Amino acid sequence: MSFDRHLADIAREFPDWTIWRSDAGRWWATRHHPLTAAQRDVGCAMTIDADDWEGLRERLRDQQDRSGRRNP
Numbered sequence: 001m002s003f004d005r006h007l008a009d010i011a012r013e014f015p016d017w018t019i020w021r022s023d024a025g026r027w028w029a030t031r032h033h034p035l036t037a038a039q040r041d042v043g044c045a046m047t048i049d050a051d052d053w054e055g056l057r058e059r060l061r062d063q064q065d066r067s068g069r070r071n072p
Helices: 003-013 037-041 053-067
Strands: 017-021 027-031 047-050
Touching: 003 017, 003 053, 027 053, 037 053, 047 053
Parallel strands: none
Antiparallel strands: 017 027, 027 047
């Protein structure tokens, strides 16, 4: 699967985040909206990164779990 396909799949799965890959090859995601106090209290982050697309997807799922929001 191509880089663009992975990017599109993750973006569809996590619509509340902007997903991109840096020139250095690192994968990043940042939220569209500021964190609430409750999200900060449970360790949510505004921006996360990972070495590859699988790692980013895992970190995004962790962020959803922390905030109690899971995609269907």
